[in-house]
Amino acid sequence: MQGDVDQAAEQRRARIAWYYFVGGLTQQEISNRLGLTRARVNRILAACRADGMVRVEIHSPFARAVELEHALVTRFGLTEAVVAPVPDDPETLQQSIGHAAAGYVASLARPGMTLGVGWGQTLGQCVNVLRSPPMPGMTVVSLMGGLTRGSSHNTFELASRYAEAFGAESLHLAAPIYVEGAAVRQTLLSTDPLRQVQERALAADLAVISVGDLSGQSLLCRVDTVASVVDELRQAGAVGDVLAHFLDAEGREVDHPLNRRAMAMAPDGLRRIGHTVAISGGAHKVPILRAVLTAGYINALVTDEATAQRLIEG
Numbered sequence: 001m002q003g004d005v006d007q008a009a010e011q012r013r014a015r016i017a018w019y020y021f022v023g024g025l026t027q028q029e030i031s032n033r034l035g036l037t038r039a040r041v042n043r044i045l046a047a048c049r050a051d052g053m054v055r056v057e058i059h060s061p062f063a064r065a066v067e068l069e070h071a072l073v074t075r076f077g078l079t080e081a082v083v084a085p086v087p088d089d090p091e092t093l094q095q096s097i098g099h100a101a102a103g104y105v106a107s108l109a110r111p112g113m114t115l116g117v118g119w120g121q122t123l124g125q126c127v128n129v130l131r132s133p134p135m136p137g138m139t140v141v142s143l144m145g146g147l148t149r150g151s152s153h154n155t156f157e158l159a160s161r162y163a164e165a166f167g168a169e170s171l172h173l174a175a176p177i178y179v180e181g182a183a184v185r186q187t188l189l190s191t192d193p194l195r196q197v198q199e200r201a202l203a204a205d206l207a208v209i210s211v212g213d214l215s216g217q218s219l220l221c222r223v224d225t226v227a228s229v230v231d232e233l234r235q236a237g238a239v240g241d242v243l244a245h246f247l248d249a250e251g252r253e254v255d256h257p258l259n260r261r262a263m264a265m266a267p268d269g270l271r272r273i274g275h276t277v278a279i280s281g282g283a284h285k286v287p288i289l290r291a292v293l294t295a296g297y298i299n300a301l302v303t304d305e306a307t308a309q310r311l312i313e314g
Helices: 002-021 027-034 038-050 063-076 092-107 121-129 157-167 182-189 191-201 232-237 267-272 281-293 305-313
Strands: 082-083 114-117 139-142 169-171 205-210 240-242 246-247 275-279 301-302
Touching: 002 027, 002 063, 027 038, 063 082, 063 301, 063 305, 082 092, 082 305, 092 121, 092 205, 092 275, 092 301, 114 157, 114 191, 121 157, 121 205, 121 275, 139 157, 139 191, 157 169, 169 191, 191 267, 240 281, 246 281, 281 301, 281 305, 301 305
Parallel strands: 082 301, 114 139, 114 205, 139 169, 205 275, 275 301
Antiparallel strands: 240 246
């Protein structure tokens, strides 16, 4: 536990040093961005100089991540970006991103707020390690329908786990991810219980989502309804999905019946939410992440160094 605290402090020192000596931000701008007093920023900068972290270069394993965060914010007009190191074991990439996201999401939580939750394995990794004091009056709401059978990554379970982490109540869009057709979707969403959940979701203060590609690594593409039409989605121009809606490389919904059957908030709805954070990474996610960033559906991103580099180079 002490090691985690020391690492977080070192990462914050690196971030402050990079913003000031390389990024050109003033101490007041850094203070505003990180929620610290200007006097504390000044003391940390002085310590960085005194102990040798700052010479000609920033000597910290987190310096590259901070540089990438700044580049993502600048290129895509984000409010914030958090970049996690690439782990030695590729199998733990989602866990690494989830750990980085947990602290960030916890720092955004406030009593009385509404938190919208999507689905995905990385969101599950995030809530596994998310620690927060109770948030009185907070509500967690699902942004999409769920699976008909249990799964630790199902939207229903995820929303409940986020609610438990914050000591909040949860609201669920009690319907499958996809229904039989657009008419059925409209009928269900017009019923009072589901309409109220949708309205609460659109009024959320904060949303945490993930994105999916069209490979076998995607949870959504393992669902029978989607697996049977993956080739059709590709032919329609899809590069992946956000909240069960399939998008092209520019972030536009593709013309496919599946999008009209989705029991989920439409991507455009994310723009109405105060702060939307995408938590996702890996080379296979780059096209759909770039699409979501290009379309402006999110204003914060938590990802890994390799993915951040590809997004910037793209």
